Amino acid sequence: MIETRAPGKLFIVGEYAVVEPGEPAVLVAVDRYLRVRLTELPAQSAANPESMSDHVHAATRAIDELRRERGLPERFFSIETESELDEADGRKYGLGSSAAVTVATIEALDKLYGLGLSALERFKLALLATIEISPKASGGDLAASTFGGWVRYTSPDRDALRLHREAHGITSTLESELWQGYHVRRLPAPADLRLLVGWTGSPASTEALVSRAAAGADAADSEFLAASRACADALCGALLGTTLKGSTETALTAIRQARTLLLKFGEDRGTVIETEMLTALCDSAEQHGAVAKSSGAGGGDCGIALAPRGSDIEGILREWQKLGITPLNLEVAAGSPGAEGDADER
Numbered sequence: 001m002i003e004t005r006a007p008g009k010l011f012i013v014g015e016y017a018v019v020e021p022g023e024p025a026v027l028v029a030v031d032r033y034l035r036v037r038l039t040e041l042p043a044q045s046a047a048n049p050e051s052m053s054d055h056v057h058a059a060t061r062a063i064d065e066l067r068r069e070r071g072l073p074e075r076f077f078s079i080e081t082e083s084e085l086d087e088a089d090g091r092k093y094g095l096g097s098s099a100a101v102t103v104a105t106i107e108a109l110d111k112l113y114g115l116g117l118s119a120l121e122r123f124k125l126a127l128l129a130t131i132e133i134s135p136k137a138s139g140g141d142l143a144a145s146t147f148g149g150w151v152r153y154t155s156p157d158r159d160a161l162r163l164h165r166e167a168h169g170i171t172s173t174l175e176s177e178l179w180q181g182y183h184v185r186r187l188p189a190p191a192d193l194r195l196l197v198g199w200t201g202s203p204a205s206t207e208a209l210v211s212r213a214a215a216g217a218d219a220a221d222s223e224f225l226a227a228s229r230a231c232a233d234a235l236c237g238a239l240l241g242t243t244l245k246g247s248t249e250t251a252l253t254a255i256r257q258a259r260t261l262l263l264k265f266g267e268d269r270g271t272v273i274e275t276e277m278l279t280a281l282c283d284s285a286e287q288h289g290a291v292a293k294s295s296g297a298g299g300g301d302c303g304i305a306l307a308p309r310g311s312d313i314e315g316i317l318r319e320w321q322k323l324g325i326t327p328l329n330l331e332v333a334a335g336s337p338g339a340e341g342d343a344d345e346r
Contacts, residue, residue: 002038002111006103007031007333008085008095009144010197010304011296013235013258014153016265017228018138021157021181024232026239027144028151028195029333032084032093034100038108041076052079055098058129059105065170066125067113075112079105093199093328094301099141102126119146123184124174128165131158143184148335150187152236157181187239189332192248193306196290196316198325200277202300224265231258248308252291255306259293266298273298277325281305284319288312302328 007029014025052060056079067074081104085097106126110117117125123146127139138155156179165173231254238251259274259282266273274282278294281303285292289311295304303325307313317327 002040002108003035004038004104004107004111005033005035006100006107006145007033007148008093008097008100009141010095010195010302010330011140012150012304013254013293014140014228014232015262015294015296015298017225017232018140018153018155019136020155020225022154023225024152024154024229024236025138025140026150026152026187026232026235027140028189029144029148029335030095030197030330031333032095032328032330033333034085034097034104035082036101036104036108037080037082038112039078039080040112041078043076053081053101054133055102055130056081056105058132059102059126060109061132062125062129062170063106063109063113063115066115066174069169069171070115072113077112079108091201092301094296096141096145099126099130100145102129103142103145121174122146124179125170127156127158128161128170128173131162135159135162139182147184147186148333150189150239150332152183152185152187152232154181154183185236186335187236190239190248190251190306192309193251194313195330195332196285196292196305196307196313197295197328197330198281198303198305198320199328200275200281200300200303200325202275202277224261227261228258231255231261252306252308255291255293259291262294262298271299275300277323278303280323281320281325284323285316288315288319290316 009027009029012026012028017023018025081101083097085095085100086092103126106122110122123142126142130137130142140153143151143153160178161173164176164178234250235254238247241247262273274294282292285305290305290307292303292305295302320327
């Protein structure tokens with residue numbers, strides 16, 4: 001049996017903008033995991049592909065295409081998954097379970113076939129598999145689940161990659177120059193800020209929200225992208241210690257501005273990004289000395305808060321519980337062995 005796991009993720013800043021090639025987002029991998037158990041089978045008892053989820057099936061197709069192009073014989077297997085990224089009743093927290101299962105499946109199949117893929121190659125395969133199902137997916141969640149820790153991410157042109165794969169195959173696509181918009185950089189965790197996460201209990205569909213927002217796009221897009229980029233750059237500068245102002249102050253300001261930006265983005269497109277529960281989560285955190293915003297596409301799922309030293313963290317958590325918001329006890333998931341260095345490749 002082969003066992004692999006991939007962590008969940010949270011968006012910190014850069015939502016919606018990151019779907020545009022080259023536009024940055026900051027994410028963090030969190031220490032709740034999705035596990036994959038792969039068992040090799042004899043050919044006559046091969047698992048039925050229809051029993052797999054869409055994302056697992058897409059991952060197996062990507063690896064199978066690579067396997068065929070490398071001239072390796074087919075092997076047969078069954079896949080079981082176990083997730084810490086959902087409630088007991090199956091409701092998703094919004095921690096990127098689809099990305100995590102894709103990443104963990106790619107790694108398990110890499111081990112099965114002995115492909116010897118680097119973390120960067122596994123990420124690329126995971127993205128090629130994902131955009132087969134969700135063409136607008138940025139891949140930021142895949143980067144966090146693959147590389148771990150805090151990361152700055154920019155996406156490649158996924159439409160071009162998808163068309164290139166259709167025309168030239170997966171090996172050529174992995175080696176093509178079409179990845180030039182992609183970049184991942186590791187970031188240090190904020191030393192003086194504690195990350196708090198609250199779950200609203202209301203699942204949201206990222207794909208539906210992104211599609212709806214794209215349908216409402218207008219001439220203000222360039223302004224939104226520039227403002228989002230400024231928030232991401234400011235936060236990265238604060239985490240890297242390159243900002244001229246105090247790093248804590250700069251980071252808090254970036255989060256606050258990102259919240260305001262997303263609120264306006266949703267209003268301009270008739271999309272509810274910050275629900276009433278998310279507003280309550282953010283406002284209560286602000287009242288206790290922290291800054292907060294929705295995480296990811298919004299419309300439910302999780303909100304995040306960054307609490308500086310001196311803020312009333314216990315008060316925030318108590319207030320969230322009174323509001324019906326579930327605090328999630330999450331820590332940063334460290335990078336997987338071999339991921340360091342790959343994360344900075346283009």
